Amino acid sequence: MLNSYLPAIVLLLLGGIVGTFFALMNGFFGPKTNRRSESKLSPYECGLPSEVQQGFRFGISFYMIAMLFIVFDIEVVMLYPIAVKLKEFGTFAVTETSIFITLLFVGFGYVWRRGALSWR
Secondary structure, X not given: OHHHHHHHHHHHHHHHHHHHHHHHHHHHHOOOOOOOOHHHHOOOEOOEOHHXXXXXXXXXXXXXXXXXXXXXXXXXXXHHHHHHOHHHHOHHHHHHHHHHHHHHHHHHHHHHHOOOOOOO
């Protein structure tokens, strides 16, 4: 049983050793000066200047598109196990997957017609 876990254990050990090595080398050979300035201490958010952050609000369409992306992305990931074992599942899986994809397209059409995908 240990033979089946051996590659994963070796990969974890090798990753830990390499990560520790690079962290130690950064401490030894990295820059020693601690230059702190106002621009380095100010927060940086996605390319927006720091002055705009006070009172700046994203539009609701940004959040709607983000949520729709997450929903449809997760749904597509759920189709992967069915695609891998499709021959073993037979026609039942093909029927259920077709219904599932049809419902996804109906939902996509609904949010498209409601204007959730238009960037304003």
